[in-house]
Amino acid sequence: MAKDITSYLLANITSIKKATVTFEPVSFSDRFESNQNWVEKSATCASLRLDVLIKEMYQMSRQQALMHIKKGLVKVNFQSIEQPAYVLEEDDLISVRGKGRTKLSTFEGKTKKDKFRIRYAKLM
Numbered sequence: 001m002a003k004d005i006t007s008y009l010l011a012n013i014t015s016i017k018k019a020t021v022t023f024e025p026v027s028f029s030d031r032f033e034s035n036q037n038w039v040e041k042s043a044t045c046a047s048l049r050l051d052v053l054i055k056e057m058y059q060m061s062r063q064q065a066l067m068h069i070k071k072g073l074v075k076v077n078f079q080s081i082e083q084p085a086y087v088l089e090e091d092d093l094i095s096v097r098g099k100g101r102t103k104l105s106t107f108e109g110k111t112k113k114d115k116f117r118i119r120y121a122k123l124m
Contacts, residue, residue: 036123043118043120047116051085053118068096068099090105091104100123105119
């Protein structure tokens with residue numbers, strides 16, 4: 001919950017219909033136990049386009065990446081994207097149906113040959 005309504009809920013809501021309820025503040029990190037295993041990897045790619053990054057992250061050809069995007073099997077930040085030229089940003093979450101999820105962590109600059117060096121985490 002947002003911190004601005006926490007005090008309101010604690011003070012004013014005491015029952016829902018005929019059932020008595022009590023609230024206690026719990027931090028967000030304590031609320032969810034994460035057992036997800038993210039594996040960090042790094043790669044270099046020519047651009048930050050969606051099709052190029054899917055090719056790098058999932059080790060598939062660019063044509064296969066285009067096919068997945070045009071079929072609507074790719075989501076970026078939980079929104080379906082059907083444009084291969086969509087430019088990704090840091091901390092974007094990429095999901096390819098049947099292949100898994102990947103989080104684009106950081107851009108680490110450019111190489112001598114003007115390629116982007118990226119770091120990403122893949123959900124295992």
